[in-house]
Amino acid sequence: xxxxxxxxxxxxxxxxxxxxxxxxxxxxxxxxxxxxxxxxxxxxxxxxxxxxxxxxxxxxxxxxxxxxxxxxxxxxxxxxxxxxxxxxxxxxxxxxxxxxxxxxxxxxxxxxxxxxxxxxxxxxxxxxxxxxxxxxxxxxxxxxxxxxxxxxxxxxxxxxxxxxxxxxxxxxxxxxxxxxxxxxxxxxxxxxxxxxxxxxxxxxxxxxxxxxxxxxxxxxxxxxxxxxxxxxxxxxxxxxxxxxxxxxxxxxxxxxxxxxxxxxxxxxxxxxxxxxxxxx
Numbered sequence: 001x002x003x004x005x006x007x008x009x010x011x012x013x014x015x016x017x018x019x020x021x022x023x024x025x026x027x028x029x030x031x032x033x034x035x036x037x038x039x040x041x042x043x044x045x046x047x048x049x050x051x052x053x054x055x056x057x058x059x060x061x062x063x064x065x066x067x068x069x070x071x072x073x074x075x076x077x078x079x080x081x082x083x084x085x086x087x088x089x090x091x092x093x094x095x096x097x098x099x100x101x102x103x104x105x106x107x108x109x110x111x112x113x114x115x116x117x118x119x120x121x122x123x124x125x126x127x128x129x130x131x132x133x134x135x136x137x138x139x140x141x142x143x144x145x146x147x148x149x150x151x152x153x154x155x156x157x158x159x160x161x162x163x164x165x166x167x168x169x170x171x172x173x174x175x176x177x178x179x180x181x182x183x184x185x186x187x188x189x190x191x192x193x194x195x196x197x198x199x200x201x202x203x204x205x206x207x208x209x210x211x212x213x214x215x216x217x218x219x220x221x222x223x224x225x226x227x228x229x230x231x232x233x234x235x236x237x238x239x240x241x242x243x244x245x246x247x248x249x250x251x252x253x254x255x256x257x258x259x260x261x262x263x264x265x266x267x268x269x270x271x272x273x274x275x276x277x278x279x280x
Contacts, residue, residue: 027146028182032076041104121146128190129156135259175199186212214246
């Protein structure tokens with residue numbers, strides 16, 4: 001089980017499939033709704049069975065398990081990988097198309113939902129769960145955003161407040177989660193130090209194009225980071241495309257005031273990008 005899927009399941013243990021569907025839309029995660037539209041003969045599940053599939057695989061629900069479900073998951077993840085937007089209806093004979101001994105057949109409906117589509121909240125991914133993040137999350141939580149906090153330290157994640165729009169991912173290698181982030185995400189590197197910030201920043205700038213990338217620290221830290229990113233193969237122009245120090249220039253150097261300055265910058269950038277989008 002992937003960490004992301006495990007966290008969602010832990011926070012929604014009794015949720016219906018459609019509640020999971022709405023939650024995925026709200027956080028901006030791409031997925032496919034798979035419906036067993038028709039089942040004839042000897043089949044592993046009755047008509048009407050449903051499941052949700054993300055890029056990580058089965059998210060919730062079932063259409064009966066076994067080879068039929070495995071093949072359907074392959075189709076759904078392939079649709080997500082290629083960015084397919086049109087629904088698909090397939091007819092499979094279990095013996096010839098799926099390789100089962102059963103003599104039945106199934107008709108499956110695949111409906112893809114793109115990441116960041118209608119209804120998706122503003123995604124904010126925070127790498128780190130230290131003192132500034134402890135102050136920042138309560139400021140962001142009342143906003144219309146979907147907050148994801150990533151840290152390898154469970155004890156720090158456990159100190160953060162719980163809310164419907166916050167999820168917590170304990171991961172030994174946080175940078176490995178960068179490819180799974182929504183395209184619209186604002187990424188904040190607020191980890192315990194330079195050594196753990198840089199791998200996240202490296203992957204974010206080398207592999208993705210997020211609307212906002214910020215790193216906590218000083219101008220001197222920014223200079224060192226840019227030098228190291230370029231040495232690792234990042235083009236110099238791309239190595240400039242992050243904010244450090246993060247936050248607007250006001251307040252004192254303590255976690256609550258730093259948190260307010262960061263929140264203010266995030267809101268300013270969110271609104272600036274909205275204005276650019278509407279004017280374009």
